[in-house]
Amino acid sequence: EAGVAQSPRYKIIEKRQSVAFWCNPISGHATLYWYQQILGQGPKLLIQFQNNGVVDDSQLPKDRFSAERLKGVDSTLKIQPAKLEDSAVYLCASSQNGGRTEAFFGQGTRLTVV
Amino acid sequence: AQSVTQLGSHVSVSEGALVLLRCNYSSSVPPYLFWYVQYPNQGLQLLLKYTSAATLVKGINGFEAEFKKSETSFHLTKPSAHMSDAAEYFCAVTLSNDYKLSFGAGTTVTVRA
Numbered sequence: 654e655a656g657v658a659q660s661p662r663y664k665i666i667e668k669r670q671s672v673a674f675w676c677n678p679i680s681g682h683a684t685l686y687w688y689q690q691i692l693g694q695g696p697k698l699l700i701q702f703q704n705n706g707v708v709d710d711s712q713l714p715k716d717r718f719s720a721e722r723l724k725g726v727d728s729t730l731k732i733q734p735a736k737l738e739d740s741a742v743y744l745c746a747s748s749q750n751g752g753r754t755e756a757f758f759g760q761g762t763r764l765t766v767v
Numbered sequence: 768a769q770s771v772t773q774l775g776s777h778v779s780v781s782e783g784a785l786v787l788l789r790c791n792y793s794s795s796v797p798p799y800l801f802w803y804v805q806y807p808n809q810g811l812q813l814l815l816k817y818t819s820a821a822t823l824v825k826g827i828n829g830f831e832a833e834f835k836k837s838e839t840s841f842h843l844t845k846p847s848a849h850m851s852d853a854a855e856y857f858c859a860v861t862l863s864n865d866y867k868l869s870f871g872a873g874t875t876v877t878v879r880a
Contacts, residue, residue: 695773746868756811758810
């Protein structure tokens with residue numbers, strides 16, 4: 654079974670630029686998560702989708718971050734404009750049905766904002 | 768609100784010694800509890816999960832955890848540490864009436880030869 658695919662693996666941008674991350678979850682998984690992991694901290698949930706709908710985006714900085722999940726499959730996370738404090742690893746994960754089922758993680762995208 | 772607290776950001780053990788990582792949760796409804804491991808430059812991988820069946824849960828790589836409702840704890844243990852256990856470990860929780868998966872701050876384990 655193919656795992657969660659993320660791209661790119663690494664990205665370096667200047668502050669105020671925009672960036673987009675892509676995620677392809679495991680086939681058939683209804684739930685898709687985007688987490689932000691700052692060095693030395695635990696993953697922080699940015700947004701959680703259940704099929705096409707948003708379950709939770711309470712910690713998503715909506716003035717600069719946006720995310721969509723097309724047709725309940727792939728997802729993109731965008732930052733515009735980026736700030737220095739956005740430097741982190743962005744993890745995508747998927748699960749069969751919500752947080753009660755095992756989440757499978759991609760390898761993450763390491764973003765450096767300079 | 769749900770939360771999970773991991774006590775101790777760093778744990779250092781000798782090879783062959785007991786590994787004990789502490790996790791406490793805060794919840795007014797039954798939780799689903801998980802332990803994940805993260806190796807450098809990798810995503811997270813599930814070690815084990817508690818879903819209201821047996822309170823003692825066995826996972827991969829010789830790890831196990833015990834759910835104690837009275838102590839609101841879900842501590843992770845391994846009887847004998849191996850060099851390959853050096854990694855970061857995260858406790859996570861989902862409430863039974865919720866879909867969100869929330870993580871603790873993590874504990875970094877180093878293993879001394």
